[in-house]
Amino acid sequence: MSLHKASFTDAGSRILEAAGEIFAEEGFRRATVRKICARAGVNVSLVNYHFGDKEGLYLAVLTHFRQRSLEKHPPNLGVDESSPPEEKLRAFVRSFLFRILGQGEFSWFGKLFVREIMEPTKAFDVMVDEAIRPSYSLLMSIVAGVVGHDTDEFTMRLCTASIVAQCLYYRSSRSVITRIIGRDHFTIEEIEQIASHITRFSLEAMRVCYDAEKTTGSRNREG
Amino acid sequence: MSLHKASFTDAGSRILEAAGEIFAEEGFRRATVRKICARAGVNVSLVNYHFGDKEGLYLAVLTHFRQRSLEKHPPNLGVDESSPPEEKLRAFVRSFLFRILGQGEFSWFGKLFVREIMEPTKAFDVMVDEAIRPSYSLLMSIVAGVVGHDTDEFTMRLCTASIVAQCLYYRSSRSVITRIIGRDHFTIEEIEQIASHITRFSLEAMRVCYDAEKTTGSRNREG
Amino acid sequence: MSLHKASFTDAGSRILEAAGEIFAEEGFRRATVRKICARAGVNVSLVNYHFGDKEGLYLAVLTHFRQRSLEKHPPNLGVDESSPPEEKLRAFVRSFLFRILGQGEFSWFGKLFVREIMEPTKAFDVMVDEAIRPSYSLLMSIVAGVVGHDTDEFTMRLCTASIVAQCLYYRSSRSVITRIIGRDHFTIEEIEQIASHITRFSLEAMRVCYDAEKTTGSRNREG
Amino acid sequence: MSLHKASFTDAGSRILEAAGEIFAEEGFRRATVRKICARAGVNVSLVNYHFGDKEGLYLAVLTHFRQRSLEKHPPNLGVDESSPPEEKLRAFVRSFLFRILGQGEFSWFGKLFVREIMEPTKAFDVMVDEAIRPSYSLLMSIVAGVVGHDTDEFTMRLCTASIVAQCLYYRSSRSVITRIIGRDHFTIEEIEQIASHITRFSLEAMRVCYDAEKTTGSRNREG
């Protein structure tokens, strides 16, 4: 009946966590309420009691853990408004990668997030508005800082897409990567390496391809 | 029981095509045998008769249409062994994009292919061996042509990943793109533009980042 | 556990009233304890606490409000033992109709009462003994006054049934009436008209059919 | 998937009959698909297969057996257009009573029909249009033949209601009758007696109360 947004009872929290893991592993459809409650060690009816229905639980998981994930890996770690674009980009990419690839407390959240992008449910619109659009705007502004604010929007969108794409890939194509490199997760060092690669790769590409000032020769490069 | 791989009866073919479309639209799980048979205009029992079970049908769809898709958009269109790497890369990217984004005859196959990457089923291993690995090897050799064959493998994998990532993104994150730019498919011209962007973006990035020594030698590298 | 029958706590009374309305609207089965408690503004557990179980609550509602309804519309309003049968009949019919069709304070009780007749629950036996049988006896004596006390019992029962039937109809077949005349309740004037019709219709029928000898003796009877 | 209207497979027919009985006994809500299928001796899924869902089954029961019931007890048995109103009325009342009180093959249908009037479901609108309205029109025309076609409509409706009411009563108030007369069904002879009573009672009442010509003395009475 009453749909809480925070401060769950013990059972509520346990359901929330179990649900996150199982939704991430199996997807919304394949995941069953029974399995979630079994893992949480509670009665099946409790998801309806606490979250209304399966969909309500799903939405609760999404909104509840998004914030936690963001707090753990803030996209502006170590940078501020005056930092150079390349620093901002690096921070953004690292944050993004750690959030979707990390092995820590909410490691399943990355899976869930990307899964929702791949196969949106009704909860997706909320996620777009609350999580994706702000993130996208931030990246767009970083890109603008690199290629110049007078660059046409289409170009900036292409660059933004290229950056996001490279990050998402390591999560969404995990299955391919696993078969090709033979492991199914990344160490912190590897994530750092990937972050460095994506940052450099994208930064140089944008500068060479689109940076309006790149021919002037007077540009301030990395410190 | 007996899984045919070619020479389907009329009913078999119709099921195969209907199944392809519906699997692509809805995913393996959500797709129902009844819906597939309804679209194919045949009796429900026939999928079990011809393909053993639902999963057998899925595998059949994947293996049957992969070749057709490749024939329609060959990854080496207009290039040969002696063409410069940039031409090869452009051909590869265009082929890839058209296969997964195109609107034509087997347009659903792109969806299906990417969906399988995102959420592998038992059919995935076959697909990796028969389709992904060859394609991956081809791209690796193209990348090697750009960054130099003496570049370390890890670096080459990173570059390969960046290129593939950018292509896949436009299919896998279709949901996000739709909400942000407001349309849900791409015109041929747009696909060409995207192909150009990805090619140029990746090419310049690889040249600047990893092939710097061979051209300028004095370039300021990060870190 | 302990079933109180009077002197309810505030919560108890509120449950009782809310239950009456909801039982009347939805029937015993369809009505849910949660809905009743929601309308009463109390906790769900209280119905079990105060009334044992859902059925106990139902019984309590029935016995508690029957008396109130009778007091509001007494079946002998304006008549006494010496009044002529037609006056007694009119008073009875009016009382009956107002109790089951009225829009006032306990208007839902009429619905509930009739619903119980249509679809008896365990509470029905109590209701028959305490409410229906006395009322039936009263009507039988009125009928006897019209057709003569020496009329055979079967005939009197038939007449009694015809009168009660006409009254109940306007409540029990409300759904049909609504679709045919297009409205879903009756005004006080309409109830009066209906009462007049039923009284006159029944009175004349009884006189002509069964009391013919006593008045004309020469009337042409059917069959 | 395919909703048949007649010619059911064996299982389909058995479900239909079992459903009729159980719906009549317990009402739509209380009746469970499981119970129906248990009585029919078939698998639970078959009601969904044959009738779509529980509601579809209910509707099928209603439409399927209504016709059968009408055929068994036609409301114009032994009368034609030229028969006098009293004969038409007698035929109507007998048909009605036998349909809702009879003990024969579809005896449960009467319960079901009346139950639907008392507590309408979504199927009710169909029933009103297909069964009730035509029946009501027929009775109205019979009433008009008795009280004169120039009688005002409100009066005719009151008379029609009085007749229908007396018939329905014996079904809808079965619970009361049972407790008062001590039996729970009527013999054929009793139904005939009731039919005679209702016919005479109503006929004389209409003639005395409302027949415009009753004072002229020239009226053609019964043959």
Next chain:
DNA sequence: CATGAATGAGCCTTCATTCAT
């Protein structure tokens, strides 16, 4: 080969009821 009916397992949800606090 093909069909339509039939099966059984499993899923989400509802609801009266109970229990610890």
Next chain:
DNA sequence: CATGAATGAAGGCTCATTCAT
């Protein structure tokens, strides 16, 4: 007395699969 969480039994429905014809 009162509360909010928790329970367990059903209930309707879906779906892949099988079977008799």
